Amino acid sequence: MKDNVLSVQDLHVSFTTYGGEVQAVRGVSFHLQKGETLAIVGESGCGKSVTSQSIMRLIPDPPGRITNGSIMFNGKDLLKLTEKEMRGVRGADISMIFQDPMTALNPTLTIGEQIMEGILQHENISKKEASVKAVEMLTLVGIPHPVERLKQYPHQFSGGMRQRIVIAMALVCQPDVLIADEPTTALDVTIQAQILELFKEVQLKTGVSIILITHDLGVVAQVADRIAVMYAGKIVEEGTRREIFYTPQHPYTQGLLKSVPRLDLVGSDLIPIAGSPPDLFSPPAACPFAARCEKAMEVCDRVYPVKTKLTNDHHVDCWLQDPRAKSMLSPITLTIS
Amino acid sequence: MGTYLFKRILAMVITLWLIVTLTFFLMHAIPGSPFNEERNTSEMVQKNLEAHYHLDEPLLVQYALYLKSLVTLDFGPSITQPSQTVNDLLGRGFPISFELGMITLFIAVLSGILLGILAALKHNRMIDYMAMTFAVLGISIPNFVMATMLIQQVAVNWEILPVATWTSWKHMILPTLALATGPMAIIARLTRSSMLEVLTQDYIRTARAKGLSPVKIVVKHALRNALLPVVTVLGTLAAGILTGTFVIEQIFAIPGMGKYFVESINQRDYPVIMGTTVFYSAFLIVMLFLVDLAYGFLDPRIKLHKKEVK
Amino acid sequence: MGAPKHHEPNSSPDVLDEWFTPKQKNREDAEAVVRPSLSYWQDAWLRLLKNKLAMMGFVFLALLITMAVIGPIISPHDVTKQTLSSQNLPPSSQHWFGTDDLGRDVFTRTWYGARISLFVGFMAALIDFVIGIIYGGIAGYKGGKTDNAMMRIVEILYGLPYLLVVILLMVVMGPGLSTIIVALTVTGWIGMARIVRGQVLQIKNYEFILASKTFGTKTARIIRKNLLPNTMGPIIVQMTLTVPSAIFAEAFLSFLGLGIQAPYASWGVMANDGLSTILSGYWWRLFFPALFISLTMFSFNVLGDGLQDALDPKLRR
Numbered sequence: 001m002k003d004n005v006l007s008v009q010d011l012h013v014s015f016t017t018y019g020g021e022v023q024a025v026r027g028v029s030f031h032l033q034k035g036e037t038l039a040i041v042g043e044s045g046c047g048k049s050v051t052s053q054s055i056m057r058l059i060p061d062p063p064g065r066i067t068n069g070s071i072m073f074n075g076k077d078l079l080k081l082t083e084k085e086m087r088g089v090r091g092a093d094i095s096m097i098f099q100d101p102m103t104a105l106n107p108t109l110t111i112g113e114q115i116m117e118g119i120l121q122h123e124n125i126s127k128k129e130a131s132v133k134a135v136e137m138l139t140l141v142g143i144p145h146p147v148e149r150l151k152q153y154p155h156q157f158s159g160g161m162r163q164r165i166v167i168a169m170a171l172v173c174q175p176d177v178l179i180a181d182e183p184t185t186a187l188d189v190t191i192q193a194q195i196l197e198l199f200k201e202v203q204l205k206t207g208v209s210i211i212l213i214t215h216d217l218g219v220v221a222q223v224a225d226r227i228a229v230m231y232a233g234k235i236v237e238e239g240t241r242r243e244i245f246y247t248p249q250h251p252y253t254q255g256l257l258k259s260v261p262r263l264d265l266v267g268s269d270l271i272p273i274a275g276s277p278p279d280l281f282s283p284p285a286a287c288p289f290a291a292r293c294e295k296a297m298e299v300c301d302r303v304y305p306v307k308t309k310l311t312n313d314h315h316v317d318c319w320l321q322d323p324r325a326k327s328m329l330s331p332i333t334l335t336i337s
Numbered sequence: 338m339g340t341y342l343f344k345r346i347l348a349m350v351i352t353l354w355l356i357v358t359l360t361f362f363l364m365h366a367i368p369g370s371p372f373n374e375e376r377n378t379s380e381m382v383q384k385n386l387e388a389h390y391h392l393d394e395p396l397l398v399q400y401a402l403y404l405k406s407l408v409t410l411d412f413g414p415s416i417t418q419p420s421q422t423v424n425d426l427l428g429r430g431f432p433i434s435f436e437l438g439m440i441t442l443f444i445a446v447l448s449g450i451l452l453g454i455l456a457a458l459k460h461n462r463m464i465d466y467m468a469m470t471f472a473v474l475g476i477s478i479p480n481f482v483m484a485t486m487l488i489q490q491v492a493v494n495w496e497i498l499p500v501a502t503w504t505s506w507k508h509m510i511l512p513t514l515a516l517a518t519g520p521m522a523i524i525a526r527l528t529r530s531s532m533l534e535v536l537t538q539d540y541i542r543t544a545r546a547k548g549l550s551p552v553k554i555v556v557k558h559a560l561r562n563a564l565l566p567v568v569t570v571l572g573t574l575a576a577g578i579l580t581g582t583f584v585i586e587q588i589f590a591i592p593g594m595g596k597y598f599v600e601s602i603n604q605r606d607y608p609v610i611m612g613t614t615v616f617y618s619a620f621l622i623v624m625l626f627l628v629d630l631a632y633g634f635l636d637p638r639i640k641l642h643k644k645e646v647k
Numbered sequence: 648m649g650a651p652k653h654h655e656p657n658s659s660p661d662v663l664d665e666w667f668t669p670k671q672k673n674r675e676d677a678e679a680v681v682r683p684s685l686s687y688w689q690d691a692w693l694r695l696l697k698n699k700l701a702m703m704g705f706v707f708l709a710l711l712i713t714m715a716v717i718g719p720i721i722s723p724h725d726v727t728k729q730t731l732s733s734q735n736l737p738p739s740s741q742h743w744f745g746t747d748d749l750g751r752d753v754f755t756r757t758w759y760g761a762r763i764s765l766f767v768g769f770m771a772a773l774i775d776f777v778i779g780i781i782y783g784g785i786a787g788y789k790g791g792k793t794d795n796a797m798m799r800i801v802e803i804l805y806g807l808p809y810l811l812v813v814i815l816l817m818v819v820m821g822p823g824l825s826t827i828i829v830a831l832t833v834t835g836w837i838g839m840a841r842i843v844r845g846q847v848l849q850i851k852n853y854e855f856i857l858a859s860k861t862f863g864t865k866t867a868r869i870i871r872k873n874l875l876p877n878t879m880g881p882i883i884v885q886m887t888l889t890v891p892s893a894i895f896a897e898a899f900l901s902f903l904g905l906g907i908q909a910p911y912a913s914w915g916v917m918a919n920d921g922l923s924t925i926l927s928g929y930w931w932r933l934f935f936p937a938l939f940i941s942l943t944m945f946s947f948n949v950l951g952d953g954l955q956d957a958l959d960p961k962l963r964r
Binding site: 348349351355356359360364367470473474476482485486489588599603610614621622 | 700799802803804806807808809810811812814815816818819891895898899902903904905918922930933937940941942944945948949952
């Protein structure tokens with residue numbers, strides 16, 4: 001097993017709102033290995049963005065609060081750092097890219113200023129050196145005429161170009177971990193592919209580990225090494241890309257895969273998952289997916305399933321894995337390769 | 338850029354022409370005004386009026402000549418003080434009013450912005466509530482009430498500061514304070530809401546994700562964007578302060594243009610009312626225009642828009 | 648919540664075997680919307696009720712309107728009756744707010760002033776509303792060249808300094824209640840027209856409007872049934888904020904000697920009269936009208952703020 005750069009244990013995050021307490025993340029654990037790409041997949045509102053922002057400790061408090069858990073990074077628990085120490089981590093060791101490149105850049109500052117301020121914050125170098133580095137970064141992410149472009153404002157760039165700038169901005173201090181929250185959702189399909197290519201290329205060149213937050217399984221299939229599927233604030237299944245795509249075990253994962261258009265399965269219908277996720281004001285203590293699950297059993301509404309480890313990487317939270325379920329449901333037993 | 342500027346100047350000129358024309362014809366429409374047939378003014382005044390307004394000519398010729406005199410910045414004679422012209426009054430009164438207005442604007446903008454930022458950064462805490470209650474009070478208390486309250490308390494009861502005239506910095510404190518409260522409250526509220534909105538923007542989150550300190554984020558990323566809407570109201574605020582000088586100068590016996598203006602209203606000195614209105618309107622319209630230009634320089638997106646227009 | 652331990656064998660003692668049977672299907676569970684659905688107006692009203700400052704303003708205004716109606720009636724003193732023997736009396740059980748230099752009862756005159764101030768405020772807001780809705784509604788709905796031309800005009804009028812124009816008009820038309828309202832609304836409607844136009848433009852292209860259009864609904868009906876209910880929020884707020892600015896303008900004009908004429912009293916006139924005697928110590932003559940101008944403006948302002956917060960659906964959490 002490779003080294004873990006980042007390891008999250010039993011993370012709980014709550015938001016106090018107008019209507020009451022929302023438990024957005026309810027005991028999430030995962031790890032990130034050096035140089036790999038981990039995708040966290042799920043519907044909107046499943047807690048994937050909150051999880052990623054918790055790692056950066058960027059949850060607005062109030063109303064958000066990390067109520068439990070640990071986030072180990074390079075031997076220290078990020079949740080135990082002071083805000084000032086955490087600032088030293090943000091941008092330098094762990095960087096983040098947000099969904100919409102149109103709004104992620106400050107409209108009144110040149111992109112040069114915005115790229116350079118990160119380096120100037122974390123490294124003790126002159127403005128001139130910083131500008132050289134910024135040019136290097138822009139070249140790395142494939143922006144032509146980087147020297148001239150540094151002096152321009154965000155509105156003078158297209159959406160795809162802006163996302164490249166955002167990536168350059170995030171990588172300028174050579175962080176160990178890059179968290180990308182829906183980095184391609186706001187882009188055109190053709191641009192999406194280019195940006196994903198860029199991620200792979202950048203990872204190859206810099207060895208950065210990437211956490212990719214997305215709801216788009218197409219994106220995941222292209223770049224992820226491992227995949228964690230989140231539902232209602234919990235990771236319900238986790239495995240390598242092969243395992244998740246070819247032998248999904250959780251009915252939710254299976255549902256997600258069936259609801260994605262596939263070119264390789266001609267004639268197969270798209271099957272949406274009926275219903276909507278549970279309300280996180282009062283999440284069910286048992287399996288949150290039971291209400292929408294085709295294979296739900298009595299037990300699913302009573303007790304949360306225990307974690308079943310299938311391979312070294314693959315594990316799932318589902319009662320169908322219980323031997324008793326297999327005997328009950330023998331006609332529709334799932335094949336496990 | 339050129340097209341935009343041209344359009345903007347054209348609108349400005351039309352607005353000016355509108356107010357000039359409005360003033361001219363309204364003044365000529367008042368029964369019993371010196372411009373009318375049945376006038377009862379002294380001989381000297383009559384001479385002055387005829388010399389300036391060419392009352393013996395047909396109305397349209399009068400109007401044309403009037404426009405011409407305005408272009409040369411000649412605002413005409415006074416009735417009540419026959420030896421004076423509106424230009425004389427402006428020359429004496431306007432510098433004082435301008436000083437009062439500018440000090441007020443400066444105080445209002447500075448303290449309003451500070452208060453607004455403070456409230457936004459301490460959103461939903463005690464300081465925020467206090468600042469905003471203070472601001473609503475500031476908007477709700479008319480400046481003439483504020484002025485009399487200040488006179489009553491500070492000048493009469495405590496005897497700390499002088500009440501009237503405009504001779505030393507001590508005399509300036511109460512009038513500027515009375516005049517600045519309203520605009521300051523408006524700026525504070527606007528800054529707060531605009532700051533709160535900016536702080537939720539994605540680029541602020543990006544800046545936080547870079548590891549910048551809160552102070553740097555506020556100063557470098559939030560402030561400039563938050564203050565853009567504040568710039569847009571400066572023109573309107575200047576107008577409010579200017580009209581505010583009418584009552585403030587009256588109450589504090591400050592010999593500014595506002596005081597002359599109010600006197601001219603009370604004495605129905607129509608040429609002065611006319612001249613002053615035109616002068617003040619021109620002043621404010623030009624202010625609005627300058628504010629627009631300044632906005633263009635502060636927001637890089639506007640420049641592009643203008644380029645696209647071209 | 649009991650977080651499961653990792654890598655545990657798949658059998659806990661508290662999980663019974665008979666639970667491993669297919670669940671009774673209850674699809675409604677999955678589709679149920681948990682949050683109670685409230686109509687826009689109900690929701691806004693509830694939020695307004697929670698805003699203490701806005702409710703304070705609301706209650707004060709309700710009391711003020713009541714007193715404006717019944718105050719002059721229940722008071723034993725007449726508004727204009729001059730009693731020379733009781734000049735400039737301080738507040739007492741006889742004259743709660745004291746008397747002025749002509750021996751008139753300030754209490755009675757204050758409520759009478761409330762009538763005038765509220766009348767001016769509400770009339771100005773109402774007329775602004777009518778003109779603004781028609782002008783802004785047409786500009787926004789028609790769009791294109793019509794909109795362009797109409798907004799050019801607004802742009803030019805917007806440059807006019809509001810109070811200066813009002814002063815000019817008052818000088819020309821002479822002081823009086825109706826002339827004040829005319830003067831205030833000559834340029835006052837512009838703000839409302841701009842807001843209405845903005846709202847209409849924004850909402851015009853929403854799909855449900857398009858749906859009505861494809862059903863062949865008439866223009867007037869679209870405006871009345873679909874556009875208006877959806878544009879009301881900012882318009883109501885604008886109206887609430889027009890009232891205090893009109894009240895201020897009236898008081899300001901009265902202060903310049905361009906207001907309501909004697910013997911009738913508006914707060915501005917009373918304050919102006921009171922100001923000249925402030926140094927003689929007759930504080931009550933200025934204090935009460937000034938207090939009520941400020942309180943009324945305060946109430947409208949906080950109510951307007953409260954409405955703005957309550958009517959903005961973006962804030963619903």
